[in-house]
Amino acid sequence: MKHVDLFNDFLKDVVNLNSTRVAQLETSIQAIKDVLEASDWVPEIDSWMPQGSWAHRTIIKPIDSGEFDADLLVFVHPMEEWSASKYIDELYNIFKTHGTYKDKVRRWSHCITITYANERKIDVAPCLINRDGYQRLEVCNRDCDSFELSEPRQYTEWLTEKNSYSGNNSFRKVTRLVKYLRDIKTTFTCSSVLLTTVLGYRIRFSDKFGSEFADTPTALKTIFGRMDDWLQVNPQKPSVTNPFLSSEDFASSWTDVQYTNFRNMVSKYRGWIDDAYSEQNRNESIAKWRRVFGDEFAADVVVEEAKSVSRSAVAVLKESISTAALFTGDLVAAVKQFGSRALPPGFSSLPHMQRPRWRQSPSPVFTVHVKAELYKSQGFGKLKSVQTLEPLPPNHWIYFTATTSTGVPLSTSEFRVEWRVTNTDLAAFNDRCLRGDFYPSDSGQSRWEHLKYRGVHLVEAFVIRKRDEVLVAKSNPFQVVIE
Numbered sequence: 001m002k003h004v005d006l007f008n009d010f011l012k013d014v015v016n017l018n019s020t021r022v023a024q025l026e027t028s029i030q031a032i033k034d035v036l037e038a039s040d041w042v043p044e045i046d047s048w049m050p051q052g053s054w055a056h057r058t059i060i061k062p063i064d065s066g067e068f069d070a071d072l073l074v075f076v077h078p079m080e081e082w083s084a085s086k087y088i089d090e091l092y093n094i095f096k097t098h099g100t101y102k103d104k105v106r107r108w109s110h111c112i113t114i115t116y117a118n119e120r121k122i123d124v125a126p127c128l129i130n131r132d133g134y135q136r137l138e139v140c141n142r143d144c145d146s147f148e149l150s151e152p153r154q155y156t157e158w159l160t161e162k163n164s165y166s167g168n169n170s171f172r173k174v175t176r177l178v179k180y181l182r183d184i185k186t187t188f189t190c191s192s193v194l195l196t197t198v199l200g201y202r203i204r205f206s207d208k209f210g211s212e213f214a215d216t217p218t219a220l221k222t223i224f225g226r227m228d229d230w231l232q233v234n235p236q237k238p239s240v241t242n243p244f245l246s247s248e249d250f251a252s253s254w255t256d257v258q259y260t261n262f263r264n265m266v267s268k269y270r271g272w273i274d275d276a277y278s279e280q281n282r283n284e285s286i287a288k289w290r291r292v293f294g295d296e297f298a299a300d301v302v303v304e305e306a307k308s309v310s311r312s313a314v315a316v317l318k319e320s321i322s323t324a325a326l327f328t329g330d331l332v333a334a335v336k337q338f339g340s341r342a343l344p345p346g347f348s349s350l351p352h353m354q355r356p357r358w359r360q361s362p363s364p365v366f367t368v369h370v371k372a373e374l375y376k377s378q379g380f381g382k383l384k385s386v387q388t389l390e391p392l393p394p395n396h397w398i399y400f401t402a403t404t405s406t407g408v409p410l411s412t413s414e415f416r417v418e419w420r421v422t423n424t425d426l427a428a429f430n431d432r433c434l435r436g437d438f439y440p441s442d443s444g445q446s447r448w449e450h451l452k453y454r455g456v457h458l459v460e461a462f463v464i465r466k467r468d469e470v471l472v473a474k475s476n477p478f479q480v481v482i483e
Contacts, residue, residue, distance in 0.1 A: 001285035002217040002277065006298045011173060011216070014296045015180045017061050017068060025054070025070055025120055032114065032124060035101070036074065039094045043076035043087065046129055051152050053192055056159050058175040063183045067115070071123045073152055078131040084140035084147050087126040088112065109143040127152065154244040159196065162203045170219035175199055177220060177293070181269065184294050188265040189258045194250040197240050202226040221277050228270040231263040286351035302352040306436075307429035309455070310334075313344040331425065331456050335481050336391055348458060348477045353422050353436040358464055358471040365472035367405040370461050372398055372478060378448050391481045394451050401446040402461035402475065410445045410463060415472070417445040418462045425455035438462070451482050 033048060052071035053059035062068045076087075092112045095101040104114045111125035127150060128138045138147040163171040175196055182190060190198075202223050207213055212222040237259040242248040254262070269292060276288035283305075290297045305312070310330040317324045317334055321341060327334065334342035374383045375397040386392060402417045403409055410417065422436045431453065441447050449459065457480045463473040 001279060001282060002215060003286065003289065003298070004215045004217065006286070006289075006301065007216040010293070010297050011176065015060050015176050017059050021061075021068070021120070025122075028114075028116065028120065028122060029070070029072060031100075032072070032122060035098060036091075036094060036124075039098075041090060041094050043079050043082075043090075043126070046075040046077060049073045049075065049127075049152060051125070051156070052123075053179075053196075055156050056175075056196060057172050058179065058192075058196060060176045060179050060183070065118075067117075067119060067121050069121045069123065071111075071125065073125055073127045075127050075129055075137075078128045083145050085142040085145045087128075087140045088142040091124065091126060107142065109141055110139055149245055149247060151242060151244040151248075155242055158243050159200055162200045165203050165205055165207045166213040166219060167208065168213065168215065168219075170213040170216060171199070171203055173216050174219050174223050177216075178223075181293060184296075188262045189254070190262055191250070191253050194240055194253060197242070197250050198227065199223055201240070201243075202230070217277060221273055224266065224270045224273050228266050231266055234263075281346070281349065283346045283349045283351045284355075287349070287353055287355050290351070291355045291357065298351065302350075303429070303434070306350055306352045306424055306434045307426055309344070309347070309350075309424040310426070313342060313347070316344045317342055330454075332391070332454055332481055332483060335389055335456060340389060340479075343456070343479070347456075350422065350424065350436070352434055353420060353458075354438060356462060356471055356474075357438075358462075358469055360471045364474070365465075368410070368461055368463050368473040368475045369403050369405060369407075370459065370475045370478040371401045371403055371407070372459075372480075373401075374398055378450070388477075388479045389456075389481055391483050392451055394454070394482050396451045398449050398451060398480065399446060400449065400459055400461070400478065401444075402441075402463065403445075412444055414467075415445070415463050415465055417441045417447075418464060419447045420458070420460045420462060421447075421449060422458040423453055423455065424457060425453070427453040427455055428457075449480075451480070454482055456481050 037045060049055070050071065051073050052069070054070040059068060059070070088107055088111070092105060092107040095105040095112060095114065101114055104116065106113050106115070111123040114122045114124065126140055128147065130136060131138055131147065137150050137152070139150045141148050163169060178195060178199065179192065182188060182195065213219040237251060237254055237256055239249045240251040242250065272288065272292050276285055276292060279285040279288055286298050286302065290302070313331045314327060314334060317338065318327060321338060324338065331342060372386045374386050374392060375381055376383060378397045386398065392398070400419065401409065418438045418440060420436070420438050423434050428434050433453065439447065458477045459480060460477050461475040462471060464470065465472045
């Protein structure tokens with residue numbers, strides 16, 4: 001499923017740089033311009049131009065509320081006998097001797113950077129117009145003391161054109177989503193200009209007339225599919241050039257190892273995106289999109305469904321079972337009275353449950369069961385074996401063990417068991433403990449869990465083959481009822 005509204009909310013609330021920070025950026029930019037234009041910096045300023053993510057409108061909110069970067073070009077007329085490094089050094093000196101910026105400014109190979117701690121960084125780079133009488137634009141490399149050709153205006157226009165082909169601002173939205181995926185997962189390395197260019201090359205003029213960019217999730221699926229296809233026919237790192245400056249290869253920032261990893265991760269995420277997009281079960285689809293983008297995707301919807309399980313279940317129960325019309329209890333009471341019929345549809349696939357991240361065997365290699373035993377405390381005072389949906393007292397411990405269909409424990413040398421433990425309902429929500437994550441076995445193929453929150457909770461065993469990290473078997477959910 002596409003969940004267009006959830007994607008719109010995710011972009012607005014989580015991914016996009018908020019309007020307050022944009023306004024602060026614009027104020028800071030204007031202040032920098034005013035300082036430089038009023039200074040005794042010798043080069044004559046022709047004009048200014050935003051560059052990078054800010055100019056391309058693909059800038060995103062930094063992870064963990066950290067600093068974000070913005071780039072600003074100052075176009076100047078060349079000075080006779082000035083070296084490339086002198087443009088950077090003299091620009092640096094203007095701000096280093098200024099009371100407001102002296103502790104905020106640093107210089108690098110191509111720019112100076114003004115840092116507003118925990119807020120933003122603004123890179124200011126000189127760009128020379130028609131040096132030595134040749135019609136061209138050049139930036140300065142202080143490290144090499146050399147001038148380098150650049151085409152920032154045409155490159156920005158190219159990206160704007162690509163966005164117009166995609167429609168609905170889809171190219172920019174997808175670029176922001178992929179940057180967020182890069183930053184939140186940290187599973188691949190790719191500079192923003194390289195990533196944006198790779199994505200831009202995946203959009204065609206003919207897309208103006210098709211449905212491949214009808215909405216954000218469809219555009220994301222389309223671009224990831226095309227990007228993966230391109231990467232798979234390029235096992236060795238290809239060039240990714242500026243479309244208006246063939247000598248500028250953005251892929252030069254990649255090592256071969258980083259490229260191979262990027263290629264593999266794009267293929268993996270493509271599979272996850274296709275899976276989430278084609279999934280017709282709403283809860284499953286939301287959970288699969290969360291596997292791609294993390295817990296911030298659809299967070300409010302997911303939490304609301306998890307904490308209101310009792311209310312939803314009782315409403316369904318009253319409609320489906322005539323004898324439940326006057327029922328007034330919660331889900332625990334309903335299970336005690338009506339058994340498994342009290343569990344609502346989709347209870348075993350709630351959207352806050354993480355979905356498996358391992359490559360899965362086409363079919364289960366064997367059947368796995370979960371055996372459970374009740375203890376007074378962890379490791380001591382065994383009371384009895386328990387069955388799924390059997391009401392249990394709080395403040396006890398339960399010991400889960402994954403076994404084969406014959407009751408034999410699984411081989412620890414061949415397999416490991418990960419446990420998905422999911423809490424539901426208000427008591428767990430109020431203690432911020434809805435969980436739904438995967439946890440390792442404590443010893444062998446077993447795991448201890450404390451019985452704490454009133455509600456109906458889920459425990460499942462996932463068997464991973466160690467030699468290739470393939471998921472080969474999964475148990476049915478063991479439903480834990482805590483009174």
